Structure formats: structure tokens, C-alpha cells
Amino acid sequence: MQLNGSEIVVECLKEQGVDTVFGYPGGAILNIYDALYNHSNEIRHVLTSHEQGAAHAADGYARATGKVGVCMATSGPGATNLVTGIATAYMDSVPMVAITANVTLPLLGKDSFQEVDIAGVTMPITKHSYIVKNVEILADTIRKAFEIARTGRPGPVLIDITKDVTAAVCEFEPQPIAQSERVSSYTEAEMAKVAEYISQSKKPYIYLGGGAIISGADREVAELAELIDAPVCDTLMGKGGFDGRSDRYTGMIGMHGTKASNLGVSQCDLLLALGARFSDRVTGNPKKFAEGAKIIHIDVDAAEINKNIRVDASLVGDLKKVLSELNTRIVKQEHPEWMATIRELKEKYPLKYDNDKLSCPYVIEEIDRITKGEAIITTDVGQHQMWAAQYYKYTQPRTFLSSGGLGTMGYGLGACIGAQVGQPDKLCINIAGDGCFRMNMNELATASRYNIPIIQVVINNHVLGMVRQWQTLFYGKRYSQTVLNDKVDFCKVAEGLGCVAIRVTTKEEVAPAIEKAIALKAPVLIECMIPEDDKVFPMVPAGAPINEVFDGDDLKRQS
Numbered sequence: 001m002q003l004n005g006s007e008i009v010v011e012c013l014k015e016q017g018v019d020t021v022f023g024y025p026g027g028a029i030l031n032i033y034d035a036l037y038n039h040s041n042e043i044r045h046v047l048t049s050h051e052q053g054a055a056h057a058a059d060g061y062a063r064a065t066g067k068v069g070v071c072m073a074t075s076g077p078g079a080t081n082l083v084t085g086i087a088t089a090y091m092d093s094v095p096m097v098a099i100t101a102n103v104t105l106p107l108l109g110k111d112s113f114q115e116v117d118i119a120g121v122t123m124p125i126t127k128h129s130y131i132v133k134n135v136e137i138l139a140d141t142i143r144k145a146f147e148i149a150r151t152g153r154p155g156p157v158l159i160d161i162t163k164d165v166t167a168a169v170c171e172f173e174p175q176p177i178a179q180s181e182r183v184s185s186y187t188e189a190e191m192a193k194v195a196e197y198i199s200q201s202k203k204p205y206i207y208l209g210g211g212a213i214i215s216g217a218d219r220e221v222a223e224l225a226e227l228i229d230a231p232v233c234d235t236l237m238g239k240g241g242f243d244g245r246s247d248r249y250t251g252m253i254g255m256h257g258t259k260a261s262n263l264g265v266s267q268c269d270l271l272l273a274l275g276a277r278f279s280d281r282v283t284g285n286p287k288k289f290a291e292g293a294k295i296i297h298i299d300v301d302a303a304e305i306n307k308n309i310r311v312d313a314s315l316v317g318d319l320k321k322v323l324s325e326l327n328t329r330i331v332k333q334e335h336p337e338w339m340a341t342i343r344e345l346k347e348k349y350p351l352k353y354d355n356d357k358l359s360c361p362y363v364i365e366e367i368d369r370i371t372k373g374e375a376i377i378t379t380d381v382g383q384h385q386m387w388a389a390q391y392y393k394y395t396q397p398r399t400f401l402s403s404g405g406l407g408t409m410g411y412g413l414g415a416c417i418g419a420q421v422g423q424p425d426k427l428c429i430n431i432a433g434d435g436c437f438r439m440n441m442n443e444l445a446t447a448s449r450y451n452i453p454i455i456q457v458v459i460n461n462h463v464l465g466m467v468r469q470w471q472t473l474f475y476g477k478r479y480s481q482t483v484l485n486d487k488v489d490f491c492k493v494a495e496g497l498g499c500v501a502i503r504v505t506t507k508e509e510v511a512p513a514i515e516k517a518i519a520l521k522a523p524v525l526i527e528c529m530i531p532e533d534d535k536v537f538p539m540v541p542a543g544a545p546i547n548e549v550f551d552g553d554d555l556k557r558q559s
Helices: 005-015 027-037 051-065 083-091 118-125 135-150 163-167 188-200 211-215 218-228 259-267 319-328 336-348 360-371 383-391 411-422 434-449 465-474 490-496 507-520 552-558
Strands: 002-004 020-024 044-047 069-073 096-102 128-132 156-162 169-171 204-208 232-234 249-252 270-274 294-299 313-316 376-379 428-433 455-460 500-504 524-529
Touching: 002 005, 005 027, 005 135, 005 163, 005 169, 020 051, 020 411, 027 069, 027 096, 027 163, 044 411, 044 434, 051 069, 051 083, 051 096, 051 411, 051 434, 083 096, 083 118, 083 156, 083 411, 096 118, 096 135, 096 163, 118 128, 118 156, 128 135, 135 156, 135 169, 156 163, 188 270, 188 294, 188 313, 188 319, 204 218, 204 259, 211 218, 211 319, 218 319, 232 259, 249 259, 249 336, 249 383, 259 336, 294 319, 360 383, 360 428, 360 455, 360 507, 376 383, 376 411, 383 428, 383 455, 383 465, 411 428, 411 434, 428 434, 434 455, 434 490, 455 490, 455 507, 490 500, 490 524, 500 507, 507 524
Parallel strands: 020 044, 020 069, 069 096, 096 156, 128 156, 204 232, 204 270, 232 249, 270 294, 294 313, 376 428, 428 455, 455 524, 500 524
Antiparallel strands: 002 169
16 A cells, blocks of 8 residues: 555554654654654653653653553754653663654755754664655665664664655555564573582572563562572663562662672672673672672673673573573582571661651651552662662562663653553653753653542652762762752743642651642652751662672761
């Protein structure tokens, strides 16, 4: 059948199972929006307040559902406003397709109005970027983009389409979606070596990353932990890949990881890194990371093997498939002395905070209690992000959505909207600091426009909390440009954008506010006022070994 380029875009989206697109229209992409108008009963378009919000919403949708998220923007500034969201998805291996339109082919390269080489701009932060100048290849390009985005190590792909291509006509034939599987490339000898190292270990430890979420390997990870009788720690991206309420779970590892995880990994004789990339925020000083341990690395991306940490054995492949085979080769083990040591570390070094005042950890624990740990939690970046990782007990995958690799302030609200759209039966809560919330708080207008019932919690300490924490500990309390004590009233802003607003100033007000917000089934902002100098502990200084982790009690003893 004969279709124009814009109709081909929509037909290909339907072909790929896309039911939702997040975006913002403009001149160059008008033809595609006109085609979307005619298919609004098949593809829902969510108009965000800013293109960055559209990218974060597509990201949150993808993380919460496991599907490919889709966002759209016009040429020039519309396209460049997607860049931060695309980079966020790239760093955290999120499957996303960003569709932009550009000026017509005769105007390319002439500094035309709203012309930007967005394919070139995004090349370093996408798995692939395309610019389509011929309608004949448009359909195949879109199909290939989706395949690239979701296969292997997932990530974002950009498709830039010149405006004349969106109007040009050619023959279109529907095709079934390509079914591609992640390919494993390890040998029998490599698998046997891993199994042998595990059988010889007396003090094994499992270090879990975001790959466990992407591959859906949570059951296999739980089975492995039981088979080898090992404790489990996770990264920020790995939260929910292992039951956070399990006795085996020791909490997060790294800069703001628990003492039990950091000290335990430093004492183990075998570290199994599953779908993790040995980020600098995890390893601290890489030369002293798990010094006494053999290290096994299992990951779908061969480029990650030996990139940051030299390992003793590795298996390249989809984690779920690799563990399904590995678990059949392991004879049940018992390590009672090692597990007793881990229990002692957990009992000796629990997470704790000042319970005499309103604090973010208290708010997080109340959210956890009231939601029974079943909500989808999104966050921005900073102290509140670490507290959300520490104090909410994630028991299921795809329930903690946060910018881990890029550390994007302003990520959470758009991601929360995307997650709620993708999982309408789930309770979705975004936790943000006041500094982060300022970045993209205009997306509350998106939530109110569509009555998307998200709960936005603003932890307001009137400072850039994490930066201030570093200034306190390492910069002689020189608080350069980190004080936000101005006249901004977030509750009035929220009400002005069409949302319900609740201000909380005492511990006693927290639970009623959360319960009211849930009952309203509407977009609600809860502003929680906390002290400016609350700190996230434990902490490892940048570049230090993770066994040099310290907390507030350690600082008091040193002073």
C-alpha cells in the first residue's frame, strides 16, 4: 500500500507494539503529529511540558515495563532538549527510541532555521543514531532501531527524519516484529572454571547490578544465593533484583553502601559480579577492591569484562540464561561460619538516623510501611536518592527507577509520569530534593493535564544537600552556591500547576499525608521540611577503599 513517511512512522510504531509516545510538537515534525492525530485511538500521545520531560518519561516507561520507550521532538532546540534524557538512558542501559524531524533535505547543512545535526550530537550517547533522507529506507530504519534498542545490552537509538521524507510517498508492507535473542559467547571451559571457583569458595559474595533487572534474572539470582549459601549486595541499579527483606541481603555496596556490604565484600574469597559494571561509585579504589577474592564477572556486554576491574573468570551472555545453566552445575553448599560473620556485621552496623526529628529516612520508611514495599519509587539525584535506596525495601524488579550512571537532576518526575502511564495499576511515587525538583517541576502540569495520579515528595532542606555534605566534610564548610533559602513556595507552585499540595513539618504529619495522597488518586505534592545539615551515612571518601567506610559515629569519635 502507498503511504507517506509520517504514516509509515505510525504504522511501524504500531508494528513494534508501541502504545504510548511522549513528546512535544514543532514545525519540522508536524506531519508526523498529523498522522498521530488519525491514530489517537491506537497510540496514546502524552504531551509533556518540556522535551527533556518527554525523554525521562519514555525512560521511566521503559524501566517500569521492560518495553522500548518512545519520545518525539521537533528539530533544533526540540531535539537538543532530548539530549540529557537520551544520555541518562544510555548510561543506564534503557531501551528507548527517540524520533526527531529535521529541516528538508535541500536545507541541511545551511544553518537553516532550527537546524541541528542531532544525529551527530547524540552519536556518543546512543547505541546508534540515524538520519533518514530517503522515504524508501524509513520503515527498515525504524525496525532496525527498535531491534538495536532492545537487544544485547539495551540502550537508546535516535532516528532523525528530514521533513520532506515525512511527506514523501512510497510502498509500505507490514512486517512482523523481529524476534532477536541475546547471544551468549562463553565456552564450556569458561563455564567449568566458574563452577570450579564456586565449589572451592568458603566465603562467597554476590554483587548484583542492573543487568539482573534487564534480563529478568531475579529468580535465578535467588536460586544461586541459596545454592552457594552466600550473602547478596546490590548497586543502585540492581535494587529489586534480589529481595530487600531477605536475611541474605546486606544492602547497597559502595560510596553510600552499608558497612556490612562494604566490609563483607572486602573479606570475601569469591565475588560474583552479576550484571554489574564495577562503577567507580562501587569500587572506590579499584586496586584495593575485594583484594583477597577471586572475581567472577557475568555480563551481556563483553566490553565490560576487565574494563574497570581485572577478573579471574568471566561469562559473556544474558544473565538469566547463564545462571539457568550455571545453577544446574552447582552442588548445594553450606557456609555457616561465613554467614554468621555476615549476620554479625549486619547487627553491629545497622543503618540508623536521628529518630527524634523529621528526616528523609523517616519519610522513606513510612512510605515503605504504608505501601508495603509494593510501590514504584522514582528519584532524582542526591541525598534523597541515597536515602531512598537505603531505607525502602525493594522486593521486586522494576520498582526502583533512578539515574545511576549520569546522575541527572530533574530525572525523577518525568520518569514517574512515564512509569505511571506504563503501569497504571501501580502506585508511583517520585522522591526529589528541592534542588532537583526545581529542574523540571513544570512536569506537574503534565500530570495534572492527564490526571496521572503520581505522588511527588519533595524533601526540602533549602540547600543542595549532597554538595553541601561534601562541602561540610571536605571543603571546610565553605558553602559556595549551595544555599536555596529563597521565597519559592513549592506548595503554591504545585497548586498553580493543577495539583493538590500538602506541607509536612513534623513526623506526626507524615503518615496522614501519604495516606491522603494515595486516597485522592490524583497528582499530589507532599513537601517535607527537614534540617539543612542532615547527612547520608555510611560514606566512603572518593577514591578510598570501600573498607574505609565511615558514619556519623565514626566522625564523632574522631572529633
